[in-house]
Amino acid sequence: MKLKYIPNVLSVIRLTLVGVFATVFFGVQSDTGMRAALIVFAVAEVTDVADGFLARRYGWITDAGKILDPLADKLMQCTALTCLTISRMIPVWYAAPYILKELVMLCGGFIIIRKRKIVVVSNIFGKGAAVMFFATICAAMLISKPYQPAIPWQINALCAVSLGLTVLALVMYGFEYVFVRPKKKSDPDNSGEESKQ
Numbered sequence: 107m108k109l110k111y112i113p114n115v116l117s118v119i120r121l122t123l124v125g126v127f128a129t130v131f132f133g134v135q136s137d138t139g140m141r142a143a144l145i146v147f148a149v150a151e152v153t154d155v156a157d158g159f160l161a162r163r164y165g166w167i168t169d170a171g172k173i174l175d176p177l178a179d180k181l182m183q184c185t186a187l188t189c190l191t192i193s194r195m196i197p198v199w200y201a202a203p204y205i206l207k208e209l210v211m212l213c214g215g216f217i218i219i220r221k222r223k224i225v226v227v228s229n230i231f232g233k234g235a236a237v238m239f240f241a242t243i244c245a246a247m248l249i250s251k252p253y254q255p256a257i258p259w260q261i262n263a264l265c266a267v268s269l270g271l272t273v274l275a276l277v278m279y280g281f282e283y284v285f286v287r288p289k290k291k292s293d294p295d296n297s298g299e300e301s302k303q
Contacts, residue, residue, distance in 0.1 A: 144244060
């Protein structure tokens, strides 16, 4: 196997873990099962960071990877949100707009790849939102209990901050890829700049 396919392998592993997470989460509704689901989620996030680092650091970017990576990432996030919402461990007002945002990002990313031949890369706002999302999901799985009467205030607070960062990241992505980058690409003084980023 060529080294450049390692990020793709990690993405496939993450896709497999989506089903594993849901199975463990709903299959063992206990503290032990919740910890096991948390470990699966954490491992998936580690593979996400690893394949992104390898792809950027060594240029191991393939056409398949451009699809597999965001697909695996969004599926895991949406699956975790769905499972936690069904079990009433996080509020619906957090999960619904977050899932909508992920779908918009996924579709928008594919359109940009197809039409402009560039990959949407994370910026500081996206990275901040991703870290906060990970922290929120992990905290919910550690603090909240399935089908509890009320969601702990700590989780509601984390969800509010995470959702705020998510909306900010979406706005900044839209500004960058709809207004800033197309302008740079059409500017004759910046010819070739797009391919260097």
